[in-house]
Amino acid sequence: MKWRFLGSLAEARKSGCSGVYLIVHQGVFERVVYVGVSNNVGRRISEHYEGYLRGNRTIYNAGHNDDVYKFMSAYKVRNHTKHYQELANQHKIWASTTVDLNSAINLLSEEQQFGFQWEDILLNKYLPQLVVWALPFADYTYEKATVIESVIQTKLVKAFDLRGFFNLKQISILGKIEQPDLTKISQCIDSPKLDLASQVIFNNLHTAGVPIEAYRIFSVQLDKEISQREKEKEARLALMQKKILRHKNYGKPWTHEDQEKLRVMLVDFEMKPSQMAFYLGRDPRSIAKRISNNDKLSQRKWREDLKWL
Known part of the structure; x- marks a missing residue:
């Protein structure tokens, strides 16, 4: 089994293969932003494409000079839902988790409108950077495909700390994880063209856990963002200590x-x-x-x- 490059979303709509597919953002690094399965990948990508245009898919304010995982990863973040909400309020994330809604709603900032600003971000910044890779199955079944899909999702979520927008175990930022308890697949599958940390993960789908090397590479890739988050954490702790000195029971439960x-x-x-x-x-x-x-x-x-x- 080998990954096949299907091109942009518009080009991938023409594919008739069945199997697992990846939507990848080509920015500073080539990052997986969605993992799915379908018995007709082209048809499914068409649904994604049309969903993006309606504002019914998650959109990140990330172009070719950005690492989309700086928005997706909650690494070194204590409250990930609050973190994502803050990004949404800054027009960094348009959060939508289904292709079937007719009305466009940012689930993290519902007062926002899918108007000119988000359409401009989508059409001129985010969408042009999306490409599709597929892992075709000769004997496709939904059950077989979701095994590989789930292992990919679980490993990427764990390695890059990709939380969900909400506290639901199976609803990840990469899509619904159908079999969240799976830790590996039975066969070796080479990686498609992705960033180095992701390649390490894809090359080790047949082993349980996430290789230490993937964590090491990712920490270097996201070094600037991690440093900023650590500074913000230190500032919050300093403020909390200041409040505790002023009010000794600050933050304690009421007895x-x-x-x-x-x-x-x-x-x-x-x-x-x-x-x-x-x-x-x-x-x-x-x-x-x-x-x-x-x-x-x-x-x-x-x-x-x-x-x-």
Whole structure:
């Protein structure tokens, strides 16, 4: 079995082969952005192509001078969903996970419109960099194809820390993983033309786990982005330490004792959050939010007794 280059998405629409296919972004590095299977790859690529034009596929603000994985990878990121949402709000990601929706919705930033700005990014920046590789099957079955598809997805996700936009195990950023527990395939398959780290992974699909070499190469490839994320992490930690020094209970869960102190100060002494801050060791905004949440949860009855919470 060998990978076959099908060209651009427009060219790949003419293919009639069946098997596993890769949509690859040719930027600074050649990165896999989607893995799928079909008994007619050309027809499936047509669905992708038309979906892109409607805004029903995920689009990255990445051209030929960009590494698309700087948007896709959550390496060194603590909260990946928040990270992706921030990128979406910056017009770096248009997140859509199905070709069947008629309306274009950015699932990470629903107030956005698929208008001129995103159409310009798609047509002049992202779409021209997409190409397709296929692994044709002489005796295609969906079950056989999804074994290879799932192993590719699982290994790429793990190696490059490609999280999903949502906390769903089988919905990855590379497509739905049909068999997420598979770790390897039975045969050796050479890699298509991809970046060096991805080539290491594709050349080792028949072995369990991700080769250390792939991690090493990727860390070099994404060195600038990783350094920036580490600096941001250090800045967040420094800010947190500053807040902890100011409010000793910052970030700690509210105990029953804390809640009772809050209730007494609010009801019996009619204190404001700014006045409570010293005694509770918490930021006034956190205190105000706790009061509001308790009121909503208990319809203000917690002010009489905590049993209503």
